[in-house]
Amino acid sequence: MSIKKSPWISFFNAGGCNGCTLECFACFNPRYDVTRFGMELKASAKHADILLVTGIVNNHNKKRLLNIYEQLPEPKRVVAIGACAITGGLYKGSYSQAGPVDKVIPVDVYVAGCPPRPESIIDGIRKCLNDKRSR
């Protein structure tokens, strides 16, 4: 049995405006209810299969993001959510940034938008589960 049937999810806001994180939380409300795919929100990264990263990575949070990425047990997936996590967005060129998420940790799926709608976040998570690679 793979992580396809019960993907457990953890969030990390690496340094954005928190808008994308709120949209991620909206996936778990009765309107979008992702628990019907077996997904569960886990506070501890050691329980999670998929890490949702929002926001540009600032220097302060780089160490923490690496730490959390290492805490996810194999097999694991990372989804970068929002314009800041993909390119830097509004914060691009800032003095305190360590680059977008894929400069720090490997990313499987990018979900674009500022912020992206919950439907597209759910679609991104489903797509990263169909990925055949085992990293």
Add this chain to the structure above:
Amino acid sequence: MIEILFVLLLVPLALVFEGVRRRIVARMHNRVGPPLMQPFYDIAKLISKKEFQNRNEIFNLVPYLALICSLLIILIIPFSIIGFDYDFLVVGYIFILQDTFYIFGAIASRSPFGMFASVRELLLMLGYEITFLIVLALFFYGAGATSFQNYNAEFAFTQLPLVSILLLFTGFVILRITPYDVMAAEAEISAGFFSEYSGTSLAMLELAEFIKNFVIYILLGFLIVGKTYALLLSPLFMLFYMIMLTSSPRYSTVVTVKTFLFLAALAFVDIFFLV
């Protein structure tokens, strides 16, 4: 030996029960909810995942010890395979032992979340474990029985209304249901005891919790409405606890401890009424 294998069939039943529980909670939130077989998928996935190595032996042993505790209880409670005199006290002690293992594991993990959970659990133990043991003993005293095998009282809540209410209250803490679930508060202290476990260890802990919760619902039916209706009416108790879970706030640790010390005092007073 065949009886023991028969009882082990209760383990998949406990997982289905957990699936039904999740569906009920989802319906109360106006959600669709996960599939009925979701606990099986979760356990299978967790076993297949890679686990983090930890050099602490206590930390590594705790999930298996907790699972053994749950399996021991399942041998005694619904069908009383290894029944003996005063086994209700042994059941009470096994529940305490399982919580003690969780505390050991959480402290050995050195996680601050685990530390918080174990300190809160130790505080709560002052109140609810005394109440739980007294309540168990009172039910057996009221029925004139010495073990689960010869417990024949039916509709005991008509004779022991106060004790039945006390039992429902201790159920809140043992099942970690909201008014008194400070030790497993998901929002504040991530997963409490389990926050540092991963892979197979976490699967064992989840399995132990599912079996323990299932047994508690049966135990409530067993004591309050009697042996014959225990399995039939256990979903009703689950429904009651799920209504409480979805509709009540979380009390602070201090309030919880005070409540349970008060309930322990009430249970003591109740002994004198019975004698």
